[in-house]
Amino acid sequence: MxxxxxxxxxxxxxxxxxxxxxxxxxxxxxxxxxxxxxxxxxxxxxxxxxxxxxxxxxxxxxxxxxxxxxxxxxxxxxxxxxxxxxxxxxxxxxxxxxxxxxxxxxxxxxxxxxxxxxxxxxxxxxxxxxxxxxxxxxWTPAAEKGIAPTRMDHCLLYGPDIEKVQKLFEEVLGFYLVEHIVLEDGRTDLAIWLSSSIKAHDIAFVRHPEPGKLHHVSFLLDSWEKVLRAADLMSMNRVSIDIGPTRHGVTRGTTIYAFDPSGNRFETFCGGYQTYPDCQPIKWTMDEVGAGVFYHERKLNERFLAVVT
Amino acid sequence: MxxxxxxxxxxxxxxxxxxxxxxxxxxxxxxxxxxxxxxxxxxxxxxxxxxxxxxxxxxxxxxxxxxxxxxxxxxxxxxxxxxxxxxxxxxxxxxxxxxxxxxxxxxxxxxxxxxxxxxxxxxxxxxxxxxxxxxxxxWTPAAEKGIAPTRMDHCLLYGPDIEKVQKLFEEVLGFYLVEHIVLEDGRTDLAIWLSSSIKAHDIAFVRHPEPGKLHHVSFLLDSWEKVLRAADLMSMNRVSIDIGPTRHGVTRGTTIYAFDPSGNRFETFCGGYQTYPDCQPIKWTMDEVGAGVFYHERKLNERFLAVVT
Amino acid sequence: MxxxxxxxxxxxxxxxxxxxxxxxxxxxxxxxxxxxxxxxxxxxxxxxxxxxxxxxxxxxxxxxxxxxxxxxxxxxxxxxxxxxxxxxxxxxxxxxxxxxxxxxxxxxxxxxxxxxxxxxxxxxxxxxxxxxxxxxxxWTPAAEKGIAPTRMDHCLLYGPDIEKVQKLFEEVLGFYLVEHIVLEDGRTDLAIWLSSSIKAHDIAFVRHPEPGKLHHVSFLLDSWEKVLRAADLMSMNRVSIDIGPTRHGVTRGTTIYAFDPSGNRFETFCGGYQTYPDCQPIKWTMDEVGAGVFYHERKLNERFLAVVT
Amino acid sequence: MxxxxxxxxxxxxxxxxxxxxxxxxxxxxxxxxxxxxxxxxxxxxxxxxxxxxxxxxxxxxxxxxxxxxxxxxxxxxxxxxxxxxxxxxxxxxxxxxxxxxxxxxxxxxxxxxxxxxxxxxxxxxxxxxxxxxxxxxxWTPAAEKGIAPTRMDHCLLYGPDIEKVQKLFEEVLGFYLVEHIVLEDGRTDLAIWLSSSIKAHDIAFVRHPEPGKLHHVSFLLDSWEKVLRAADLMSMNRVSIDIGPTRHGVTRGTTIYAFDPSGNRFETFCGGYQTYPDCQPIKWTMDEVGAGVFYHERKLNERFLAVVT
The missing domain is CATH 3.10.180.10 (2,3-Dihydroxybiphenyl 1,2-Dioxygenase, domain 1)
Structure with a gap:
């Protein structure tokens, strides 16, 4: 907190x-x-x-x-x-x-x-x-019904003026910057990951012309094996998987992105390192942004930037 | 924090x-x-x-x-x-x-x-x-030398007057109680787990007549599989294992307790749920203390209470 | 086979x-x-x-x-x-x-x-x-009811004349010796692990004066994480655990030994290396038998040798 | 065997x-x-x-x-x-x-x-x-250098006349069919997985006009967590990943396909169920072939059928 x-x-x-x-x-x-x-x-x-x-x-x-x-x-x-x-x-x-x-x-x-x-x-x-x-x-048997995340963990939102958003979250709400992707100009952030705790992110933003858009809501899993189980259950239930199981470079968490029946993206997420406000933020440059977002693929897929609800 | x-x-x-x-x-x-x-x-x-x-x-x-x-x-x-x-x-x-x-x-x-x-x-x-x-x-190759925990995580200390310790940590340092073991009298705590963050413990205390004693310093591992690898490396290096791999009921973390060459106990630990100051503390009573400390064994071993440095 | x-x-x-x-x-x-x-x-x-x-x-x-x-x-x-x-x-x-x-x-x-x-x-x-x-x-939802092993894997039997048993299994049934524990005399086997496949054991025997005894029947799990889940379920259901989660030196498998309500020991087991008839058997001597049976503890517990049904 | x-x-x-x-x-x-x-x-x-x-x-x-x-x-x-x-x-x-x-x-x-x-x-x-x-x-420290598979496990070869290949492997070499993909005609196999042991495959073939081609050689890993570690090491070393970490429907194994510096595809593979010659082969039809090959994606990628060496 x-x-x-x-x-x-x-x-x-x-x-x-x-x-x-x-x-x-x-x-x-x-x-x-x-x-x-x-x-x-x-x-x-x-x-x-x-x-x-x-x-x-x-x-x-x-x-x-x-x-x-x-x-x-x-x-x-x-x-x-x-x-x-x-x-x-x-x-x-x-x-x-x-x-x-x-x-x-x-x-x-x-x-x-x-x-x-x-x-x-x-x-x-x-x-x-x-x-x-x-x-x-x-734990309880309820922990094994469906994908069964332990918690709703964070969200990633798309919209304009994210430098103003960052300032507000830092100065009023006490969040701090954990990682960010910097555009080719070396000054403007494409994306920011903000924490109000020791989690690698409690909320994140990507710069986007259209305001108020959702990239994903993320749900927490306990282990990489539960990420596999989640992918299996998605397949069994014909859930549309965007990408994963894979790892993010940003936060180092393991992940699946997929879509709910309405097209809202969600994430099942595990891990991410512990961080603190005294930690220097990690910076990603555009030539390595692919590895930052999808560490194994080392390139963005079109959907990551384009598909939001 | x-x-x-x-x-x-x-x-x-x-x-x-x-x-x-x-x-x-x-x-x-x-x-x-x-x-x-x-x-x-x-x-x-x-x-x-x-x-x-x-x-x-x-x-x-x-x-x-x-x-x-x-x-x-x-x-x-x-x-x-x-x-x-x-x-x-x-x-x-x-x-x-x-x-x-x-x-x-x-x-x-x-x-x-x-x-x-x-x-x-x-x-x-x-x-x-x-x-x-x-x-x-x-991660880096350095992450695979020896047991290679990611962080020093917490310690468990033994000494008298732990209710005064709790008061001090809460009132001055801003910690909060996450779990505790209550003696048969229903009022006196045998053990307290305190957090200054969203970790299930940043420090813990067990009531003990002799002051200033160490039960263990704990080091963080990423996964239950790394707990297994730690146990394997302890065996290969003839490290004296106290107990584990097993799970704690308290914090739900997975664990090995072992001893350094001088007899100082250390822990290699993974997991533990996320908690917050608004969470009601979890209480363990003496008839179930075994499950609280060692969830699979459901009983304390003598060493847990007796051997400190 | x-x-x-x-x-x-x-x-x-x-x-x-x-x-x-x-x-x-x-x-x-x-x-x-x-x-x-x-x-x-x-x-x-x-x-x-x-x-x-x-x-x-x-x-x-x-x-x-x-x-x-x-x-x-x-x-x-x-x-x-x-x-x-x-x-x-x-x-x-x-x-x-x-x-x-x-x-x-x-x-x-x-x-x-x-x-x-x-x-x-x-x-x-x-x-x-x-x-x-x-x-x-x-897989199917049925794979998550109770401990839910995938297969009945092998058994370990106690009785006399195991050298004659080995000869019979090898010469008539086509099994081969994978590992064995040799007594202090350097000639007599205390225990033998026999395979009819590429599994590290399909059946095993320990020398014991009383004939026809059962040490355990073993059930196969997919992963070390499922071994943890098995231990958790045993605790929740107050199953009496003999030892584990731990690893065997023999076969290198991960394991829990526990008892059914009648006192019959069973094992939930994962792993074990692949072996073939052309592989030289691995030998354990009595000074290291502890590590062979329980790799992390590096010593036998009394129950392993004494309690059979 | x-x-x-x-x-x-x-x-x-x-x-x-x-x-x-x-x-x-x-x-x-x-x-x-x-x-x-x-x-x-x-x-x-x-x-x-x-x-x-x-x-x-x-x-x-x-x-x-x-x-x-x-x-x-x-x-x-x-x-x-x-x-x-x-x-x-x-x-x-x-x-x-x-x-x-x-x-x-x-x-x-x-x-x-x-x-x-x-x-x-x-x-x-x-x-x-x-x-x-x-x-x-x-295990030994050598087990942690690079991706470090435990064994060379199997290969998948592309070429014509795979029904004749199957007959030869079955009738002369004693292999048996474990799974197969049947083309739309309901009679002709597009792909066959053959075992000479209790592994879900020791060799596999895909029907292909050009003879003598290699799809991949596969190397065995112990766990899904080691599959993640393999993917991480591939990323660190800029190995070109074809697909994965993911799961196959066929064999149920977890997998990464990637390319060596010459363009030879290799696989790092974990799991796969145990099978025996008395097991009825599993059949995949062309409408579900995607799930058979890549269980999470439920669709083939072009490279799987087209890129061979």
């Missing part, structure tokens, strides 16, 4: 084209646990080892994409402070009342220069991970 | 009985990288993926054990503040000047109620992990 | 003390698939990736242990030839009629000098592994 | 365009051990866990490709018998004298209908795997 009280990615809200088909995908194939449905028709999910009520919310819409992405903060007091800090920084904020999302406290919502809606909140009901808080087992 | 600026375990200083034999062990068998020797005769090591100059220091002495354990903080300003906070809390501090340890800035040293010396510091020279900060490869 | 037509371990018939409890263990914990029950009250199991109808049969009895262990041969013609060869070698054989075991053809049964009953048979109904023979997936 | 005495793939002889560059590749990147050079300028290699003197031989030539592929048989007597059987079957054989290849006995060479030269031999000097035959360790 960042030193200003931002804990972690809390929830992602996605638009899907067919709710029923998507519920099959997120519940049975990706293997998230459905934790509720609200009056708006949204369906709520959590990964098995998360304790808070939800980390992914889907709703039916005419086009795919992301509605908003949220971070949990450590207390209502921090929420108030960050709301105030954001406004002082010149970022208008909106207050979403408690209960607008199931089991979730009040949220502070704001738009960042890349066109995305980001939220902060301090409260979400602890529903546990299926094991008691006294003398738990190491 | 904690919200008050404590980043991570920075260095452990161990006493060994025979320096030459220990240098073979730490350099060739455990596979740390020697980074220097000082006028006092101390030898400095870092794990291959650490960037700071050192994380383990050994010196020859008549009896094994730990001299001190340190945490890096994010800035000199934080160091000053925490020094002041410690004194305000009633903990006398000592200032060790820059350079007393190689490539290390000024340190604030203090004794905690369990009898151990803890240090804080803000500066240690970045010597890199053997890969450039521009377009690095995913 | 051996050059004389002996294919592989086909079935093991075990005695259990409580059938219901054992059915829970073999079906739900070990995760074998129940394929039938016969009029004698025996229950039949196969591992998920085996195609033949059964590989383990259990019956209720007053004491635990093994009734018989069988090898499948490649044809009825080979069965007749080996029956004839056995009798020519001086080994009386008994013919068990087709159907005495479910879905199993006629069996040739004989007693070996260690006191065990061994069977040969040529026919067992192909019930498949749950996937079609045309365009199958890589 | 087959029941007629064919043990295993013994050696592959490849042509390379630049010997020095290739020696760097096979010795340092793939991590085979150089075991000799002969007067013809050929360089000999073995994988670390093989005990025979060589399993790969390279020579400089104007075009890449395979000169011959050989199987070891269990005895000189078997060699004579199979030579005689081949001639009786109508296949002319040539006798290559002992010593023409280093440390290798007389070889029986013959051309198969696909245009390839196949050899049989009974003798190759046992040089060991770097560990003693008495009380060995589990």
């Amino acid at each position: 960042a030193m200003n009280g931002v804990l972690r990615p809390g929830h992602a809200a996605l638009r899907v084209l067919d709710l029923k088909e998507s519920m099959h995908f997120y519940g049975n194939v990706l293997g998230l646990q459905e934790t509720g449905r609200d009056k708006q028709g949204r369906v709520y999910y959590k990964a098995w080892d998360e304790r808070d009520h939800n980390s992914l919310v889907i709703r039916q819409a005419d086009r795919a994409g992301i509605d908003f992405f949220a971070f949990k903060v450590d207390s209502p007091k921090t929420l108030e402070k960050l709301d105030s800090d954001l406004r002082a920084y010149g970022v208008p904020t909106e207050r979403i009342p408690e209960g607008e999302m199931l089991e979730t406290g009040p949220r502070v919502r704001f738009q960042i220069p890349s066109g995305h809606l980001i939220e902060l909140y301090a409260q979400k009901t602890d529903v546990g991970n299926g094991m008691p808080y006294v003398n738990p087992e190491a | 904690a919200m008050n600026g404590v980043l991570r375990p920075g260095h452990a200083a161990l006493r060994v009985l025979d320096l030459k034999e220990s240098m073979h062990f730490y350099g060739n068998v455990l596979g740390l990288q020697e980074t220097g020797r000082d006028k006092q005769g101390r030898v400095y090591y870092k794990a291959w993926d650490e960037r700071d100059h050192n994380s383990l220091v050994i010196r020859q002495a008549d009896r094994a054990g730990i001299d001190f354990f340190a945490f890096k903080v994010d800035s000199p300003k934080t160091l000053e503040k925490l020094d002041s906070d410690l004194r305000a809390y009633g903990v006398p501090t000592e200032r060790i000047p820059e350079g007393e340890m190689l490539e290390t800035g000024p340190r604030v040293r203090f004794q905690i109620p369990s009898g151990h010396l803890i240090e804080l510091y803000a500066q240690k020279t970045d010597v890199g992990n053997g890969m450039p900060y521009v377009n690095p490869e995913a | 051996a050059m004389n037509g002996v294919l592989r371990p086909g079935h093991a018939a075990l005695r259990v003390l409580d059938l219901k409890e054992s059915m829970h263990f073999y079906g739900n914990v070990l995760g074998l698939q129940e394929t039938g029950r016969d009029k004698q009250g025996r229950v039949y199991y196969k591992a998920w990736d085996e195609r033949d109808h059964n590989s383990l049969v259990i019956r209720q009895a007053d004491r635990a242990g093994i009734d018989f262990f069988a090898f499948k041969v490649d044809s009825p013609k080979t069965l007749e030839k080996l029956d004839s060869d056995l009798r020519a070698y001086g080994v009386p054989t008994e013919r068990i009629p087709e159907g005495e075991m479910l879905e199993t053809g006629p069996r040739v049964r004989f007693q070996i000098p260690s006191g065990h009953l061994i069977e040969l048979y040529a026919q067992k109904t192909d019930v498949g592994n749950g996937m079609p023979y045309v365009n199958p997936e890589a | 087959a029941m007629n005495g064919v043990l295993r793939p013994g050696h592959a002889a490849l042509r390379v365009l630049d010997l020095k560059e290739s020696m760097h590749f096979y010795g340092n990147v793939l991590g085979l051990q150089e075991t000799g050079r002969d007067k013809q300028g050929r360089v000999y290699y073995k994988a670390w866990d093989e005990r025979d003197h060589n399993s790969l031989v390279i020579r400089q030539a104007d075009r890449a490709g395979i000169d011959f592929f050989a199987f070891k048989v269990d005895s000189p007597k078997t060699l004579e018998k199979l030579d005689s059987d081949l001639r009786a079957y109508g296949v002319p054989t040539e006798r290559i004298p002992e010593g023409e290849m280093l440390e290798t006995g007389p070889r029986v060479r013959f051309q198969i209908p696909s245009g390839h030269l196949i050899e049989l031999y009974a003798q190759k000097t046992d040089v060991g795997n770097g560990m003693p035959y008495v009380n060995p360790e589990a």
Whole structure:
């Protein structure tokens, strides 16, 4: 968690084209646990080892994409402070009342220069991970239903003005830059990976003319063998794989990119080194960007830059 | 890192009985990288993926054990503040000047109620992990010399008054309790696992009558397969294994406990779940303590409680 | 398979003390698939990736242990030839009629000098592994129920006169010696590992005064990570673990030894090198026998030699 | 090994365009051990866990490709018998004298209908795997130089008349069909996987108009994690990867295809199920051939069918 009280990615809200088909995908194939449905028709999910009520919310819409992405903060007091800090920084904020999302406290919502809606909140009901808080087992059978990631880990968003986004995340939210890809001019970043913790990324951005686009939401797996199992399950379930299993140069994590039934890209991810704010950022130049993104292939595929929702 | 600026375990200083034999062990068998020797005769090591100059220091002495354990903080300003906070809390501090340890800035040293010396510091020279900060490869051949952990991860210390230790770490240093073992009285903790980050532990304590004792220093591995490789290398090198490969119930990490040539226990550790300060601590009761410590065996071995240095 | 037509371990018939409890263990914990029950009250199991109808049969009895262990041969013609060869070698054989075991053809049964009953048979109904023979997936959800080994792999039997057993397996059945432990006299084998294939063992024997004893039946796992998963499931289900996860020096396989509810030892095993009849056998001497049996511990535990059923 | 005495793939002889560059590749990147050079300028290699003197031989030539592929048989007597059987079957054989290849006995060479030269031999000097035959360790440091496969495992050859090849391998050499891909006519095989052991393939063929072509020689790895390590080392050494890490539907093995500096494709392979001659072959139809070859992608890439040497 960042030193200003931002804990972690809390929830992602996605638009899907067919709710029923998507519920099959997120519940049975990706293997998230459905934790509720609200009056708006949204369906709520959590990964098995998360304790808070939800980390992914889907709703039916005419086009795919992301509605908003949220971070949990450590207390209502921090929420108030960050709301105030954001406004002082010149970022208008909106207050979403408690209960607008199931089991979730009040949220502070704001738009960042890349066109995305980001939220902060301090409260979400602890529903546990299926094991008691006294003398738990190491895992539960629920950990083996579908791909079954342990957590929603991060997202990668596409939009303009990512240098302004970086400044906002660093100066107000306490994130720090872990890696970046620099364009041929040697000054402008094509992509930035930001952490609010010791993870190699909690959120990342790629410069893109169209605002508010989603590249992927990422889900955490425990091992490279579980990445293989995920790929097998994707094949069995005819999930469209973009690339993988492979490794990223950036973060060194192992990965599969694939698409949900609406075309939203998701990632099943493992590893990534531990990092800290005192670590010098790692820089990738355009002549080696291929190795940075896909370490084994050492070249980008067209889809990585072009296909977003 | 904690919200008050404590980043991570920075260095452990161990006493060994025979320096030459220990240098073979730490350099060739455990596979740390020697980074220097000082006028006092101390030898400095870092794990291959650490960037700071050192994380383990050994010196020859008549009896094994730990001299001190340190945490890096994010800035000199934080160091000053925490020094002041410690004194305000009633903990006398000592200032060790820059350079007393190689490539290390000024340190604030203090004794905690369990009898151990803890240090804080803000500066240690970045010597890199053997890969450039521009377009690095995913790892280096150095990552395969000996057991070759990626990082020094945490330590477990034995001593009295651990409830006072917990209070100090929480209230001054910003750590939080992740798991604990409660004695039969239902109130007194036998053991506590504390985090200053999202790791399941950055330091841990077991209640013990004799102050200042070391249970183990732990080194991080990337995978369960590397835990197997570590056990194989221990066997090849006739390292005395205490227990493992196995899994802990506490933290769920996979592990081997073994002894350096002087009898200091060390751990090669992988995994452990991600945790945050808003997570309810997990409690172990004495009837299930065996499963908490050694998940597969479900019982403690005598050595776990009795053998410390 | 051996050059004389002996294919592989086909079935093991075990005695259990409580059938219901054992059915829970073999079906739900070990995760074998129940394929039938016969009029004698025996229950039949196969591992998920085996195609033949059964590989383990259990019956209720007053004491635990093994009734018989069988090898499948490649044809009825080979069965007749080996029956004839056995009798020519001086080994009386008994013919068990087709159907005495479910879905199993006629069996040739004989007693070996260690006191065990061994069977040969040529026919067992192909019930498949749950996937079609045309365009199958890589695995099925059934591969994740309980520990879920892929195959029954081998057994280790205790009894006298193992040099005579070795001669019989080599000269009549076409097995070859892969590894052996030699007693202090430098001539007498304490233990022998025999292969009829390229596996490091299809059957093994330890010299023991009491005839006809079972040390363990072994089940095959795909990876060291599945060995960890097996240990976790044993802990969750309070299975009594003898030792492991660890590695054998002999065969280099990774392993857990544990006990079924009746005290019959079983093994979940992964790996072991590929070997061939032209490979020189590997010899272990008594001063290093510990490393041969348990590579990480480098010493035998008492149970390994003493506890058999 | 087959029941007629064919043990295993013994050696592959490849042509390379630049010997020095290739020696760097096979010795340092793939991590085979150089075991000799002969007067013809050929360089000999073995994988670390093989005990025979060589399993790969390279020579400089104007075009890449395979000169011959050989199987070891269990005895000189078997060699004579199979030579005689081949001639009786109508296949002319040539006798290559002992010593023409280093440390290798007389070889029986013959051309198969696909245009390839196949050899049989009974003798190759046992040089060991770097560990003693008495009380060995589990592996040696040599097992970690470069990609370091344990064995040369199999090859895939392209050429015409593969139904005649299959008949020859089955009827004379004792191989059996494990899997096959059937063309749209429902009768003609596009590809066949043949085993002389319990491996899912010891050799394979794809129907192709041009005779005598090489698709790949395959090298065995112990685990999926070692497949990842192989891919990392390929990237570090700028080896051109064709596809992978991924899984085959056929054999279920995990794999990377890549190219040596001359354009000869090689594979680093792990797993594959155990099979036996009594197992019904698995059939793939052209509508699912993609999943058969590349299980995650579920489609062939052009290179798989077109690029051979």
